[in-house]
Structures are given as C-alpha cells and as structure tokens.
Amino acid sequence: MVKSLHISLAASAALAFSALPSIAQVSDDVVRIGVLGDLSGIYSDLSGKGAIEAVKMAAEDFGGTVLGKKIDVVSADHLNKPDVGAAKAREWFDTGGVDLINDLANSGVARAVAGVAKEKKRHVIVNGASNMGITNELCSPYAIHYAYDAYSLAHGTGKAVVEQGGKTWFFLTVDFAFGIGLEQQVSNVVRANKGRVVGAARHPLATTDFSSYILQAQASKAEIIGVASTGADAVNAIKAAVEFGATKNQKLAALLLWIEDVHSLGLPAAQGLLLTNAWYWDMNEDTRKFAKRFFDRVGKMPNMAQAADYSSTMFYLNAVKAAGTDDADKVSAKMRETKVHDMFTKDGHVRADGRFVHDMYLWQVKTPAESKAPWDYLKPVATIPAEQAFQPLSESTCPLVKK
Amino acid sequence: MEIFGVPLQAFLGQIILGLVNGAFYAVLSLGLAIIFGLLRIVNFAHGAFFMTGAFVAFILGRHLNLGYWSSLLAVPVVVGLFGVLFERLFLRRIYGLDPIYGLLLTFGLVLVIEGGFRVAFGSSGHPFPTPPELRGVWDLGFMILPVYRAFVIGVAVVVCLATWFIIEKTRVGAYLRAATERPDLTRAFGINVPLLLTLTYGSGVGLAAFAGVLAAPIQHVYPSMGSDLVIIVFAIVVIGGLGSIMGSAVTGLGLGVIEGLTKVYYSQASATVVFLVMALVLLLRPAGLFGREET
Numbered sequence: 001m002v003k004s005l006h007i008s009l010a011a012s013a014a015l016a017f018s019a020l021p022s023i024a025q026v027s028d029d030v031v032r033i034g035v036l037g038d039l040s041g042i043y044s045d046l047s048g049k050g051a052i053e054a055v056k057m058a059a060e061d062f063g064g065t066v067l068g069k070k071i072d073v074v075s076a077d078h079l080n081k082p083d084v085g086a087a088k089a090r091e092w093f094d095t096g097g098v099d100l101i102n103d104l105a106n107s108g109v110a111r112a113v114a115g116v117a118k119e120k121k122r123h124v125i126v127n128g129a130s131n132m133g134i135t136n137e138l139c140s141p142y143a144i145h146y147a148y149d150a151y152s153l154a155h156g157t158g159k160a161v162v163e164q165g166g167k168t169w170f171f172l173t174v175d176f177a178f179g180i181g182l183e184q185q186v187s188n189v190v191r192a193n194k195g196r197v198v199g200a201a202r203h204p205l206a207t208t209d210f211s212s213y214i215l216q217a218q219a220s221k222a223e224i225i226g227v228a229s230t231g232a233d234a235v236n237a238i239k240a241a242v243e244f245g246a247t248k249n250q251k252l253a254a255l256l257l258w259i260e261d262v263h264s265l266g267l268p269a270a271q272g273l274l275l276t277n278a279w280y281w282d283m284n285e286d287t288r289k290f291a292k293r294f295f296d297r298v299g300k301m302p303n304m305a306q307a308a309d310y311s312s313t314m315f316y317l318n319a320v321k322a323a324g325t326d327d328a329d330k331v332s333a334k335m336r337e338t339k340v341h342d343m344f345t346k347d348g349h350v351r352a353d354g355r356f357v358h359d360m361y362l363w364q365v366k367t368p369a370e371s372k373a374p375w376d377y378l379k380p381v382a383t384i385p386a387e388q389a390f391q392p393l394s395e396s397t398c399p400l401v402k403k
Numbered sequence: 404m405e406i407f408g409v410p411l412q413a414f415l416g417q418i419i420l421g422l423v424n425g426a427f428y429a430v431l432s433l434g435l436a437i438i439f440g441l442l443r444i445v446n447f448a449h450g451a452f453f454m455t456g457a458f459v460a461f462i463l464g465r466h467l468n469l470g471y472w473s474s475l476l477a478v479p480v481v482v483g484l485f486g487v488l489f490e491r492l493f494l495r496r497i498y499g500l501d502p503i504y505g506l507l508l509t510f511g512l513v514l515v516i517e518g519g520f521r522v523a524f525g526s527s528g529h530p531f532p533t534p535p536e537l538r539g540v541w542d543l544g545f546m547i548l549p550v551y552r553a554f555v556i557g558v559a560v561v562v563c564l565a566t567w568f569i570i571e572k573t574r575v576g577a578y579l580r581a582a583t584e585r586p587d588l589t590r591a592f593g594i595n596v597p598l599l600l601t602l603t604y605g606s607g608v609g610l611a612a613f614a615g616v617l618a619a620p621i622q623h624v625y626p627s628m629g630s631d632l633v634i635i636v637f638a639i640v641v642i643g644g645l646g647s648i649m650g651s652a653v654t655g656l657g658l659g660v661i662e663g664l665t666k667v668y669y670s671q672a673s674a675t676v677v678f679l680v681m682a683l684v685l686l687l688r689p690a691g692l693f694g695r696e697e698t
Binding site: 040041042043044045048175201202203204206208209211212213215216218219231232235236239243244245260261263264265266269300 | 549666
C-alpha cells in the first residue's frame, strides 16, 4: 500500500514536471531514428546501406545531439514483407524508443508501417515507396510522403510519353501495391490524354525471366510498353524487351527507374529512356558536394530516396529543435509550417495530407558518347513544377484535408 | 486459329520460351538429383553455386578478359573445385546423420555465399554480354527468338544426354550406381567410395556453375539469381522423383513449358503453378513421376 502510494506520488511528480512548458522535452533522453529498409533483397541497392548512411550523415551533420540529447540511428531489414515491417515498427515504437521511422522502400511495407504510426502517434517519413495511400486513405498527422509518388511518376514520364504520341499502352506490372498503384496512375494520365490501355501482364516481385511477358506485350501491338516495376525487375524487363526485338516496333516507358538501374543496365541498353526523379547527384554544387561525401562512405552515388533520407532527417531534427520537444504532435505541427531549402529541394513544404511537395524533374538517359565519367548518366529534359507534380490537394481522400 | 482464347502464334512462342526456362531447370535439377541419389544430401546450396558460376564468369571476364567460351569451360571446374573442398571439409562429417543436417549446413552456406557477393557487388546486378557469335535473333514467323536462347536449349539437351550416358553406360557410372545402391559392398570390392562421393559432389556443383554461366547473358548477374530459382528446382526434383536422372531432366523441361503457359493464361499464378503440380504429384505418386518406391 505504502509502496504503491510512493509510486503514484512519483508518477504525479513526473507528470507535473513534464507539463512544465519552458523546459526542452525529449522522451527517454534520446531522439532515435529508425531506418527501416530493404537491406538484403531486390531493393537493397535503392534503400539498404545507402539509406542508413544517409540518415547517419544527417545526424552527424546536425551535430550528433538535439536539445542537448543524443541522436541515435538504428536500422532493420523489412525483407520486403509488410508483416515483418509492421512488427518491427510496433516493436520500435513500443519498446525501442524510436521517434521517427525513415526510408521505407517497398509500398506494401510503407502502407503497413504508416498504419502502425497512425495508431502509435509516431512519425514516419516515406522516401523509398510510391503508393498513393500514404497521403490518401492512410494519411495521418504523423506520416510524410517525402521524395516522390506514383502520381508524380505518372505525370512525369507517363505524360511525356503520351504527349510524344504514345497513345496505346500495355503494362508489365509487378504484382503488389507499388506496381498496381503505379499502373493505375499512369492509366489515368493515358486516358486523360485520349490514349488507350490495351492490356497488362502482372508478374511476381523478383521475376527473372520476362520473355513470356514481352511476347504478350508484342502480341498486344500497343505502341508503348509501360514498365510498372523497378530495380532488378525493371532491368530484367527492359533487357528482355531489347533482346526480343520489342524495341523495334514499340517504345519502352520505364515508369520508375533509379540511377542504380541505369548503372546496372548499362548505357547501351538504357540510352534514350525517359525517367522521372526528384533529385540527381549532378544538379548543382550542393548536390555534387553531398554526392561526393556519400560516395566516399558507400562506394556509389546516392539516388533520390537516399538524398531524401538525408534531407528529411535534417528536416525532422530541425523541427524537433524548433519545437523544443520530440512530442509527435508538436513536431508534426512544426514540420507543417516550415519550408525546406537544402540540397534536395530549393523550395519544399508539407501539405495537410502529408505530401511533401517540391519540383520534380524529367530526365533522359545519356548516350554512351555523352557520358563523360562513371555515374554521368542523366541529362535534364524538363522541370515539373511542384503544383503539377503532385496530386492536387482537392483530390486527396485524406480526412485531414479541409474541404 | 486460337487455343483457349490465345492466338496460336503466341501459344507456340510461349512453349519455346518455356523450353528455354525448362532447360535451366533440367540442368540444375540434374545436378541435385545426382547429388541426392549418391550422397543423400539435399543440396540447398545448388542455387548459390549457380549464382557463383555466373559471378565467377563475370569476374574472370572483367579482370582477366576471359571470353565466354573459355568461361563456359573454366568456371565449372573452378566452382566444382570449391565444391570438392566444401565436401571434404564439411559435408563429409554429416553423412551418417539425419538429412536435415545436410539441408541446414548447405542452407547456411547459401546465406554466407549470397551475403558475401551482396557485400562485394551490391544487389542490383551486373550486365553480362552475350557472346558475339550468338547475338542477333531468328524470326520464326510466330515470334522473334534470340539466337542465344535457342543455343541454351540445345546445350541443355546435350548436357542432360551426356550425363545420362556417363551414368548409365560407362564404367564410372556403373561404380556410381553400385555405390548408390550398396555402398559397403562396393567398398568391399576395392572401390574408393569416399572419392566417388567427393567427385560426384564436385561434378554436381560444376553442373550448377555451368548453368550459371549459361544464364548470365540472359539474366543479369546478381546475388539472389540462384535462390530465385532453386526453390522451383527443388519442386521439380520432387515431381520427377528424387534420384532419378532422366526424370529430373524431362520434368524440368516439361514444367518450364507449364510455367510458360501459365504466364499467358493467368500470370499471377506463374510463381505457384509448379508447387501446385508438386502437391498433386505427391498426392497421387508419392515417389515422383519417375521415382521408384524405396524398399
């Protein structure tokens, strides 16, 4: 009895203490950032070690502490399985003292973890995945979709290809949330521009042999073969299309190509492809400086998600500092009223639905003759202004958006 | 003319592509079947050796400028020697134990090999050029067939027949078969059975590496290329009947075709159809299509 009285006294004292507004408040005396990515699977070059290093670089550049408390970076592999990702997120939020989960390559995992974050009232920033659910039905004050999304890819590459005259489309779609969401977005753009979708073949994640799907695409007689997959899947699909002569009568539209994919395909196979990326290492002095530091640590150039991992971690830490606490609601409010000017974007901000809006860019893969150095792969084609690059707020189904 | 709603031309094309994939399944399941038949080891590392073969060819090509044809001959030997080493150092110690130990040991080896290549080369994969002699395509009328794919089918058939010939028609093969059926009796005749086992494992591994080199120009060379394949190959060995050489080869080609056709009719199921067939076969013929019931 006496003991429990003591405990409740101590607890009320602690409560009273935490209610004091003037003192900086950081839960468990540490700001802990979890990098939840694909560390061993098909997307591990796009996320993986590079993502962890990018977040660590941000923590170091921030000074290693915020509000006098240590910044700690932890990481885990979600194995591209939504259940594994969600379980890890739950563990991190419940007992690991993690305040923010970053990266989240793989749309299936990102959707699952966004759900956990909403329930636990902790932050997630999605950089590796494209699924539109994050800023629509799954939106919350704690989720930010930062680097890119399916809408922006569709309105970059998809729109550019339709405008160049590609009116009939056949999709090679990876059969999970990412591919299906992307196919849907691009189909919308195609139809809005008086084009037609004549068919689609759905393949499992990590398919090695695309020849059968390419044959179906050829039989469809569509002008454009839309590759709604990424990483090794997209690379294998494009390779097979070239091998089977599909590129003679039809054109390829790779809907999400990363700098690593171009590297892996090689310029002879990839040259001329259009791609939409939020960021490229060779845009200006700031991006080159970051890329060089990253290269020295990881041994390859950073991609847009990894640059966004860095930028968004900085953004979060600055918000914690400005809010004077790591309380999720206060940090969330701070992030929604602060603009971002850094090496990732010159002008970015978070909307009510959690979408971080910024300019996107349409690139074209250089020819081998144009490429002057290793990793010199892309040339700019067009800037897609922020207001056109992302789903209009009025179309978002997020309940947080006031209509 | 249409077959179940699919134009005949597309149908024929899919059958040929199925044969190409089946060729890989056949060569890989052949090695697995031989190893299991003689060593009673479920060699889970088979996919990893397949991938190692592709990577060694890639590394030799990049650093020593070794051409495709030399690689096709040299790589199976190099990787096979590694297999010999592995058999002598590790596998040998668990022959008498429950088969699950072999499975666990080789599975552990998969994780080590794959992890090593992933750390050294990343997960994205590296392009591997098709040999110049086999570039280009044949226009078959109903489809464009890259010459290299046709070459793969041809080579696989030759390799399967040669293996069958060695095992069924030569003296070494007779020793092998004898050692499989009655190891102690074979030893009593003065035949070095442990050496036979080592050589068998080495050849099985070499065969996997050979398939890896064959696959390199078709796929990219990347660390998980073997594990993507090995599960299917295991199912094929089970369907064909564990230890049956011709059974594995024929089943490999056949299931390649079934898988190819599934991709046309309901592509979402293409990754599972092999296992569906496996479940059916296990229900109706537990020893596999070509296997014999053990006594």
